[in-house]
Structures are given as C-alpha cells and as structure tokens.
Amino acid sequence: MASSTLDALFETHLSLRHRRQGKVRDVYDLDADAAGARILLVATDRVSAFDVVMPTAIPGKGRILTSIATSWFSFIRRHGIVRDHLVSTEVPALPACDGAQRAALEGRVMVCRAAEVVPIECVVRGYLAGSGWSEYQSSGAVCGVKLPAGLAQCAKLPEPIFTPATKESSGHDENVNFERASSAVGRELMERLRTISVAIYSAAAAHAHTRGLILADTKFEFGFALDASGQPTNELLLIDEVLTPDSSRYWPLAGYAPGRDQPSFDKQFLRNWLLTLVATGQWNKSTPGPELPADVIAGTLARYEDALARLVSN
Numbered sequence: 001m002a003s004s005t006l007d008a009l010f011e012t013h014l015s016l017r018h019r020r021q022g023k024v025r026d027v028y029d030l031d032a033d034a035a036g037a038r039i040l041l042v043a044t045d046r047v048s049a050f051d052v053v054m055p056t057a058i059p060g061k062g063r064i065l066t067s068i069a070t071s072w073f074s075f076i077r078r079h080g081i082v083r084d085h086l087v088s089t090e091v092p093a094l095p096a097c098d099g100a101q102r103a104a105l106e107g108r109v110m111v112c113r114a115a116e117v118v119p120i121e122c123v124v125r126g127y128l129a130g131s132g133w134s135e136y137q138s139s140g141a142v143c144g145v146k147l148p149a150g151l152a153q154c155a156k157l158p159e160p161i162f163t164p165a166t167k168e169s170s171g172h173d174e175n176v177n178f179e180r181a182s183s184a185v186g187r188e189l190m191e192r193l194r195t196i197s198v199a200i201y202s203a204a205a206a207h208a209h210t211r212g213l214i215l216a217d218t219k220f221e222f223g224f225a226l227d228a229s230g231q232p233t234n235e236l237l238l239i240d241e242v243l244t245p246d247s248s249r250y251w252p253l254a255g256y257a258p259g260r261d262q263p264s265f266d267k268q269f270l271r272n273w274l275l276t277l278v279a280t281g282q283w284n285k286s287t288p289g290p291e292l293p294a295d296v297i298a299g300t301l302a303r304y305e306d307a308l309a310r311l312v313s314n
C-alpha cells in the first residue's frame with residue numbers, strides 16, 4: 001500500500017474509488033450514507049516547500065497535522081462558528097487492507113463529509129509577514145486592503161485582515177482583492193466567508209496566545225456539502241485542515257519583536273535550508289526537490305512536534 005522510508009508514509013494506494021493526491025493528502029471517495037457523500041482524507045508525511053513536494057517525507061508529520069487539526073475542529077465547534085466536514089478519525093472498514101496497513105493509517109485519517117470546494121483560499125492575517133509584508137513594502141496595501149504607513153516587518157495589524165487567494169491548479173495560489181474574489185464566487189458568499197474566517201482567526205489567535213504562541217496568519221477552505229447523490233447542497237462547511245503549521249504561521253510569543261523575521265513552527269526551517277541550495281545554484285525551486293538530509297528531517301520534525309505539544313497538550 002505505502003512506499004515508506006524510516007517509517008514515513010510517503011503515499012497510499014488504497015482500494016477505494018477516485019484516488020486523488022494533493023501535495024500532502026491522499027483523498028478517496030467512500031460510500032455515501034444517508035446524510036451525504038463521504039471522503040477519506042489521509043494526511044501523509046509528505047512535505048512541500050515553494051509549492052514543490054520534497055522526495056523525502058517527514059516521519060510522523062501527517063499524524064501531528066491530524067491531531068492539531070482535530071483539536072481545532074473541536075475548538076471551532078465549541079465556539080459554534082461554522083459547521084465543518086469532520087465525521088470521524090477512526091480508520092474505516094477498508095477492502096484489501098491488512099493489519100499493518102491499517103496501523104500505518106492510524107492517527108492520520110479523517111472521514112469527512114464531501115464538499116464542492118469553494119475555489120478561494122480564505123487567508124486571514126493578524127500580522128505583517130510573508131507575501132503580505134512584501135506587498136505592503138511595494139504598495140502600502142495587502143490584497144487591496146490599505147494599511148497604515150510605517151508598519152514594521154511582522155508588526156501586529158490594527159485589526160485582522162481578510163486577504164483571499166484563488167486556488168490555482170498550477171499549485172501557485174494567487175493573491176486577489178475582495179472584489180475579484182467576489183466576481184469569481186459571488187459577493188454574498190465572500191462576505192459570509194470573510195465574517196466566518198475572521199471570527200475563527202480571532203478566537204484561535206486568542207487561544208494560541210494562552211499557549212505562548214502568536215497565530216500570525218492562517219488559511220481556511222470552505223465547501224458546500226454534497227448530498228448522498230453527490231449534488232451540492234447549500235450547507236456551508238469548513239473543510240480541509242485547519243490551523244495547522246502547514247496552513248498557518250505560528251511564532252513563539254516569548255521573544256517576539258517586530259522589525260525582523262520571527263522564528264516559526266512551520267517549515268521555514270526547511271525553506272531556509274532550501275534557500276542555501278538555491279543561493280549556491282544547486283536547486284532552482286522546481287520539481288524534483290532535493291533529497292532532505294537527516295538533520296533537516298529531524299529539525300523540521302522537531303518544530304512540528306513543538307507546535308503539537310504547545311497547542312494540543314493540556
């Protein structure tokens with residue numbers, strides 16, 4: 001079923017219908033039940049950077065992401081902000097799957113309500129970092145949202161801003177302003193997504209703060225639940241992963257200071273190593289990515305584990 005190195009799960013080939021593969025997740029159709037269509041999301045240990053999936057996986061990363069996402073889905077439910085797609089994290093009955101294969105899936109699957117995906121990445125930023133910081137330096141705005149002059153790198157914004165991006169099939173998502181996103185999917189829906197996204201961000205950022213973390217920015221995906229015959233309904237769901245280090249930028253609160261880059265719990269460590277290869281002409285940010293050496297695997301994993309311990313432990 002799986003090609004693996006060092007117990008890392010790189011990919012799966014389950015005997016289920018309609019296998020598709022994202023950068024990190026393998027997705028399959030499950031049988032619909034009376035409540036609607038179902039999918040199985042498997043969080044593998046693949047890691048991507050600069051939109052390129054690395055040939056080396058990070059052992060255990062998919063389980064860490066699943067624990068973090070599951071814990072945030074419960075949090076969002078407790079706050080009653082929006083419905084979500086998560087049905088169960090139990091490995092379902094699977095054809096032609098032995099005990100070892102089931103064990104490899106344990107802790108990294110989500111049975112979900114299938115949705116028609118809204119083709120907009122709903123990004124919320126509370127701090128000025130990444131592409132937002134680059135855009136601000138050249139235009140004083142981020143995705144059409146004008147910001148006060150004189151903000152430093154990684155500065156806290158006066159209030160969280162909603163900066164949607166289109167989901168591009170090329171893998172390189174494109175920042176767009178609210179108007180363009182509205183013309184793609186409708187203004188009323190975009191306004192709803194903005195309200196929900198900012199509400200989740202604000203509640204999650206306040207919670208992360210109590211765990212010694214700054215949630216600098218994050219990305220949500222939404223979709224419309226499919227009924228048992230696969231037709232979209234008008235029930236809006238929060239889908240995909242939520243508030244993981246893959247979809248969010250977390251910084252340690254201790255030592256935070258605007259005016260410079262911050263250490264982070266995501267794959268910035270991996271990106272920095274890759275940039276040394278780019279600087280020396282050994283890699284040009286295109287596929288295939290380089291094999292990752294043991295110290296880069298260990299350093300990347302340590303940061304994901306740290307995020308898990310801070311966010312999910314009691």
Ligand SMILES: Nc1ncnc2c1ncn2[C@@H]1O[C@H](COP(=O)(O)OP(=O)(O)OP(=O)(O)O)[C@@H](O)[C@H]1O
Nearest residue numbers: 022023024025027085112113114115117221239240
């Ligand atoms: N409930 C759902 N119904 C249908 N599709 C879903 C659902 N939840 C997540 N997805 C999709 O499953 C895929 C998850 O794979 P992964 O996170 O690896 O993708 P990705 O490389 O980030 O790709 P994308 O650019 O499409 O987000 C995404 O395409 C996501 O939109």
Ligand SMILES: [Mg+2]
Nearest residue numbers: 022024240241
């Ligand atoms: Mg994704």
